Amino acid sequence: MIIRLDMQSDLPIYTQLMNQIIEGIASGELKPGEDLPSVRSLASDIGVNLHTINKAYTLLKQEGFIQIHRQKGVVVNPEGMPGITPEYEQKQAEQLRPMIAEAICRSVDKEHLLQIVESLYDDILHGEKENA
Amino acid sequence: MIIRLDMQSDLPIYTQLMNQIIEGIASGELKPGEDLPSVRSLASDIGVNLHTINKAYTLLKQEGFIQIHRQKGVVVNPEGMPGITPEYEQKQAEQLRPMIAEAICRSVDKEHLLQIVESLYDDILHGEKENA
Amino acid sequence: MIIRLDMQSDLPIYTQLMNQIIEGIASGELKPGEDLPSVRSLASDIGVNLHTINKAYTLLKQEGFIQIHRQKGVVVNPEGMPGITPEYEQKQAEQLRPMIAEAICRSVDKEHLLQIVESLYDDILHGEKENA
Amino acid sequence: MIIRLDMQSDLPIYTQLMNQIIEGIASGELKPGEDLPSVRSLASDIGVNLHTINKAYTLLKQEGFIQIHRQKGVVVNPEGMPGITPEYEQKQAEQLRPMIAEAICRSVDKEHLLQIVESLYDDILHGEKENA
DNA sequence: GTGGTCTAGACCACT
DNA sequence: GTGGTCTAGACCACG
Structure with a gap:
């Protein structure tokens, strides 16, 4: 999946990242259970700080879009997306x-x-x- | 017009102000040509600094929703709202x-x-x- | 001579007045020696404060564009315009x-x-x- | 780039700043993509409040002369200058x-x-x- | 009394 | 360390 960041947007980078991942899931490009890049590889791929990726992933996890496993890495939540709360x-x-x-x-x-x-x-x- | 601010919100106060004024215009509660409170009176009314009000007003003016007359005060743009650009x-x-x-x-x-x-x-x- | 003021310009009204009078002289519409309206009549004509007209006239006089006579009123400087200083x-x-x-x-x-x-x-x- | 301010001028400091930066770009002294000093360092360098610098930068950004990147700082617009609108x-x-x-x-x-x-x-x- | 400008000093989000 | 936001308090130009 291709991530496009606008470094001069007023949106924080971690928010742009979250939006793009959510849109990837919405479009079906990312399917439940599918692996996401590791924090490190994604950070180096798109040239942003580790902390930034981490923040995006952590928030996505909190909202139930992804799961983070200590060793196995990051996956789109295989149990499906959060519902309408x-x-x-x-x-x-x-x-x-x-x-x-x-x-x-x-x-x-x-x-x-x-x-x-x-x-x-x-x-x-x-x-x-x-x-x- | 009643302004409600959420000081806990992650939205800046001046943004909340802009949103409420825009919604006031949308609902017809504020009509083109109508006076808005002066920077100072609104600031003291809702208990925020006058610079915060000023920023909201200045941005609303830049977008064409209101007019600021140097010594007379602030009015909803009597020439109508900006269009679809x-x-x-x-x-x-x-x-x-x-x-x-x-x-x-x-x-x-x-x-x-x-x-x-x-x-x-x-x-x-x-x-x-x-x-x- | 027709005066057009933009009440929402960022230029002070007295400056707009000065500009319009200077332009009137430049175009030949106002000729040296010609009478200008009295402070009072101009103020009521264009609906602005006496002080504002006064300020414009005083500054124009200081720069040599007009003359102000106590009783006779205001005239475009009959001795000609100021030169290139x-x-x-x-x-x-x-x-x-x-x-x-x-x-x-x-x-x-x-x-x-x-x-x-x-x-x-x-x-x-x-x-x-x-x-x- | 050397900034010269006239504290006696009737032009606001932030306007003088804008003018000098624009002239720096016009002369080629500041090139597209080049860094400008941070708000704080420029403020302390020329001895004015950081809000004053901020206002100048914000307006220059709005007009398209510079870009402000949230944590990286301020640069002359690398995409070139605004055109003739x-x-x-x-x-x-x-x-x-x-x-x-x-x-x-x-x-x-x-x-x-x-x-x-x-x-x-x-x-x-x-x-x-x-x-x- | 109105908005415009400036200062001083603070806290926060982001990277 | 960067810009973003907010406060408090001041002086000025304008009308």
Whole structure:
């Protein structure tokens, strides 16, 4: 899987990493049980600090997306992904709300917005990247 | 207009402020041309430093949501809101994408997701708050 | 002469006033010896504070563009405009320099820049306004 | 690169800083990709508060002259400078216009003015300072 | 009284 | 050690 980082984004690198791995899982490119690169190899591959990779993996583990085994390495959670928890629903709404509010201000009508979301949903499912 | 800040949030205060003002505009609670509180009065009202308010106002001005008149104060942009620019569309997609990817991982199907977005859209339009 | 003020400009109103009067003189619309409106009438005409008009007039007088007579009112300096003083040349260079530097950064080549200046020079001479 | 600030100037310090950096880029003294001093080191070097430097850097970033990398520091935009946008052209004309009007009033003829601009253009390109 | 600017000093996230 | 954020308190220009 190819990781693309934007070093001048305002998003922390570990967040970009998490997003890309989650998107890889969403698209099916990474399947449950599949190995992820070790902290060390990934760090050297993409040229970032070990701590950064570690932080991303640790957070992904906390949220249930991956498992970290001391010796065996890192795998996409073979027991499947976390479900729809109340905490998740709240976080999702908190994130979505300001974006939707801005869309309303900018006169994006509801149908248009839903169409944008739907189209992104399909893109991700089919593994289409932002730059594609 | 009532401002609610979460001092524990990982979102900077000035960002929370921007979001609330944008949502106020989206809901129609704040209308184009309407006065916003002065930097100092808002700062003392919600108990934060005036520089924090200033930063939020300055950014909102840069994005075209409000106007700042040197000695008269701050108003919601009477010339209407900024439209749908290519930069906005790109920013929107960048923000939406990781949220949708996570939704896919958590088995939120497309219809459900669209329904969530639609419901938030309506809530904001009708001025319903998160805690309501 | 029509005065157009932009209340949301970052330029102080008195500066905008000075600029417009100077441009009026440059275009020939205001001729040496010609009367300017009194502080009071101009203030009420364009709806700004007396102090603001006063400040603009006082500064214009200090630079030699106009004369203020206690009873007779304000006139464009009948003895002609101030000339090219060393102070003026220095001020001019200080103002021009950062604008030219930015133009260079943005790849405005010398010919293009000179053409812009020349075209503005002609516009002003012929009294063509910004919005025309 | 040597920064010279005039604490008596009516120009804000952060503006003077922006101007000097832009001129440094224009003259070729600062090249795309080159590091700029960190906020803190520059602040202590020239004896101003770090927030003042921060404001200058943030604005230069917004205009596309520099990039700010979260933990690595600040560099001249390696992707090159911003181009000639309509907003830039408008801003440029607004700034140039009153200066040209004053020049006309003071009987600076067109050829002389163009010569002044051309000479400043060349000075900046060759890195000649105001006081040199 | 308004926003604009600057200072001084602090804590935090990130790498 | 870097920039990001926030606070507290001050002076100034403007109208």
